[in-house]
Structures are given as C-alpha cells and as structure tokens.
Amino acid sequence: MRGGPIAFGLLGLMFAAGAAAQTHQPPPGSPSAVQKQCADAAEVGFGPVTLPHAAKALRDRKRLKVLAIGATPLNERDQTQGHYARVEKVLETNFKGVDVEIIDRGVSGEIARDGAERIKTEVALVEPDLVFWQVGVADALALTPAGELKATLSRTVVWLKEHNVDVVLIGLKYQRSLAGNEGFQRIRKVIRDVVREHEILRVGHYESIEAIDRLRRQEGETASELDLSDAGSNCLADFLSRALAVGLFAKPRGDRSQAPAPVDNATAPGPPTQAPVSATTGSPSDPGAAAPSKPPQ
C-alpha cells in the first residue's frame, strides 16, 4: 500500500494536533483561537467522494499539481502568503515528501461561463491533477440565471472528469445580509446540486462561516459582516487542506467497508492547524446542504 505511510502521517498529525488542542487553551483573539473557531464551526458531511486522479498523482509521482480558477482568495490575517500558498504548506507538512504545486490562474470577477472556457485552456497548459474552482460570487453579483450556471458547471465538471482531472468547488461565502437574498441562495443551491449530481467535493465555505456567526452569537459576540468575512477567509485554507486530505484517502462508492472511518469534526482533531472539515458532497447527510440557511435573528 503505497499511500500507507502518507495516510499514517496524516492521521498522526491529526491526533498530535488534537492532543495539543486539548491541553492548550488559546487566549481569545490569538491565531490559534481563530483556528479553533474554524474547527468548532466546521460541519461534517463526507460522502463517498474521492479524488482518484489527485490520489494517483500523489502515489505515483509524489507530486500534486493543482490549478486554481476563480477569484483568488486572500488570507487577511497572514498577508505574507495567499490561501493557496498556505494550502500548499499544510499539505506538504501533512504528506511528508510530497510536492504540492498550486498554480493560480484566478481572474477575480470572472463569471462561470467565461471561467469554464478558460479552464479548458488552462488544463491543457498546466496539466493539473486537480482543479480548485472558486465559483459563484461573480455570478451572484452579475445575476447569472440559475439554469445557465448549472449547465455551465455541469458541462465543465463532466469535461474535467473526462480528462482525468479532479475538481473541488469552493462555493459562496456566507453573508448575513444575503442570507435571505433569493438570487444569492439560488446560486448557492445550484452549486450544491451540481456537487451532488456529479459527486464531487465542495468546500462548504458558506455553512462554515454561518456556523462561526452562530457560535459567536451564542458566546454573546456581535460579529460584523466584515468580521465574518475575515473569519471565513482565515478558515478557507484550512477547509481546503482538510477537504483534500479526506478526498485523497476516501474510498470510492461501493467500497465503503474499507473506507477510513468518517471524521466527526466535532470530536476528531484536525490537521496541524486545527483545520475544520467542510468538504461536502452536498448529500442529504450534509447539514449545510439539507438545512436551509436561517436568516439572522
């Protein structure tokens, strides 16, 4: 089992990080407090979704090439590196001896229709094993019809699968002011539907930030929209890294007996950064997918 050492390494790091989390209570406002909040906010919904091509690349070449399309996320608190640099770092820390290269070809503001055309060209040029596609924000703001977006996403996901490239969709961010916005929620639903229909990974960014908002309220904090946006951005690199870790080691559908035990985020430790898991298939077991978002109280 060539992936064995890597899997053990990952599990070891997860447990080590978990143990550290149990013995150390970070002061509020510190980076580790933020990370803990990310972890607490995470919602779990792993389906039998795998990243077979990415896993094969790791096994065979010890190298993972990722193409990032869509708006480039930015890590507000750590300004010396973007999210993708941080994801690379986390993955390379977790998977010893593995080289992860994320090539960022994001064009912020690009709607899915234009991004879908560019993905094909970029896949031809970059030859990635995996695509991170941050999608939805530009379409929500440009009022792209839901049907058009769904057709675009489905067509592109099928094309990527046909070309032996895995894809992880990074959906919309939670915005309290848009929780009741029909157009915004329509776009969100389209992304979830595509994820469910094509059995691909989605980083449940929205649900996680929504959970952060809920947690903060429970603790009597009133977070502004900007605070939430900031918190969500800080968690995204961790979400992505954890989603990848799970997608890489999950067993395909029909082989669940041998799949690693599902990780319950509320109890299981995360990777070294206490990263939460928010990768979902959009399946009914996904709380974020099943439950409609509640508007602010």
Add this chain to the structure above:
Amino acid sequence: MQRQINAIDFWRGYALIAIFVNHIPQNFYDQLTHKHFSLSDSAELFVFLAGWSLRHVVGPPEDPKPTSALLHRLLGRAVTLYVAQMAIALLATAMLAAAALVLANPLFLEWHNAAAIFYDPVRAHIGVVLLSHQLGYFDILPLYVVLMMIAPLVAVIHRVAPHALLPISFAIYLVSLLFGITMPTWPVNGQWFFNPLCWQLIFVLGFSMSRDRGPGGWVKKNIGWIRICAAPVVVVLSIMSIFNLWWDPTTVPEPKLLFIIGKTFVTPIRLIQFLALIAVMSAAYPYIVRALPGLVSFLSRLGRNSLPVFCVGSLLSLAGQIVRFANDGGFVIDTILVGTGIAILGTVAWLAEWRMRKD
C-alpha cells in the same frame, strides 16, 4: 483641429461602446456585441486601432517629425495614460467600497480583484502603482500604458529599419508563445490578463497597416483579394464559435499555445480570426456612412476622444454592474443602464471637444 469623420475613429468608437457593454456581464445587450459571434472581441480592435493612431503622431514618411519631438510626445502620452489608470483604479476602488457600505455587502470588497487593496493595502497599493495589481475589467489600460511606453521604440525602429519592425514584433510574440513567457502580477500571485509580450504584435500590426508603404501598402493594394480569402475564414470560425465546435485543447501538440484559443496570449487562431474580421468589416464602412451618418458621426466623436471616453466608460461599467445587482437586473434596467451610459459617453466626448474648441 478636429479630425474629419473617418473609419478609424468610427471603429474605435464602436470598440469603446462594445467594451462598455461587455463589461457589464449578463446584461441583455452584451449578447448583441460581436464577441458572441467571433473569437476575437473589442479588446483586439481597440489595441489595433491604438497602433493605427500612432501614425498621426509619427507623421507621414515624406514629412517625418523630429525624433526628439516624437519621443517627447509618445512618452508624454504614456504618462497621461498612466495617470488616467491610477485615477480610474482609485475611483473604482472607492465605488466598490461605497457599494459594500451602502448595500451592506462585503462581497464587493473582494470583487474584481479588489480584495488585496482592502485586506492587504500595504503591498497592494505598491502593486497598483507598479501596474502589477489590476482590478478586473480595468486591465486594458495598463496594457495600453506598456504599449505606449514601447511606442517610442516602435517609432524609432520604423524610422531606422522599417522592414525590421514587424519581424521583431513577431519574434517577441513567438518566443512568448513558445516558452509561455508572461508578466506576473503581484501581490496576488498570477499573470497579466493581457500579456503585453503578445498583445504588442496587434499594436505593431495596427501601426504597420496604417502606413502606405511596406506591409501596410501591400495590404491596401491587395485588399480585394485579402477580403475574398478572409471572408470564409470569418464565416467558418464564426460558426465554430457559435456552435462551440472547437478542438479539445488538451489534444493539441506542443507547443500548445500555438494551437489553443486564448485571450491572454492572443494565440495565433485568435489573431488570424481578428485580422480576417477587420479585413472583411473594413469593407462595410462606406455603406454604414451612407446608411447611418448620425451613428457614424456619434461613434467617430467617441473614437476621437478615446481616452476620456474609455476611462468614463470603465467606471460606468462598474457602476452599471453595481446598480444592476442592487435592482435585480432585467431588460428594463439593462436598457436604462446601457442607454444612459452611452449618452454619458457621448456627452463626455462632446465636452472634450467643446473644451478643446474653447482653448
């Protein structure tokens, strides 16, 4: 003195309107612009005509302007463009910030590559000034600045060795394609949306085609035959565009950039389609003048005042996107936005000429 109405200003005016409309994605009128029937879009036309307009600065071969005056004027133009880019980038940033506050929607702070400016201002402001950080849809002018900065070199090479200009430009384009060389962005890790190393060829082609000697003279002499050859290219590639009949880009041989379709590198197939399209469409101008003189006059005025019109158009596009989102879009809103926008652009051009007349 104001230029007479001419095809170049007319087409440039058309390009300015098309860019304005295209930069409000998903609006109803976007689908009526030629980018939906063509591989190339208004960006190529705008850059080509910018190169063509260089002839007005360089002057005719029989009466060339002194080299020092030429360089002074071209560099001055580059500085003007740079200042314009800084101004519209600042205004666009303020518009996004205002939209985020007024509509209580922080997504605007991350839209169009603005996130770095708001969340990483120390590095992003340096990037904006260095043109290595560009807002989405505000990335044509930085290309134009670079092209205008190399314009003195273009003019000097043309003066010293006119036959070498196109081969040098083509060689730079080819090397960029062969090795995938481009301009990086910073602080956001990426690349320029318009790779200047490739887009310079369109600029130089525009300049070369404007001349009555050399390649430009040859094209003018043989334009009839060129149009006959170009028409099927335009028709076939349009059909392929409309019905998405393109080959799979992953199956093309190396070097892939020679065979795939891409805007950033303005790849050969896109370049060929653009050249064929302008060869064919240039035949239409005399008919358009006769049929629609008012329209030609209006668009020519926009074309004659391309910089202020482009700058205002870029800001109006962004305003249009924000207003459209705030009002849930729709045909009526789109019509009001596009109609008002074009009227404002016309007013800007009129004001620019009125001011010139007064001075």
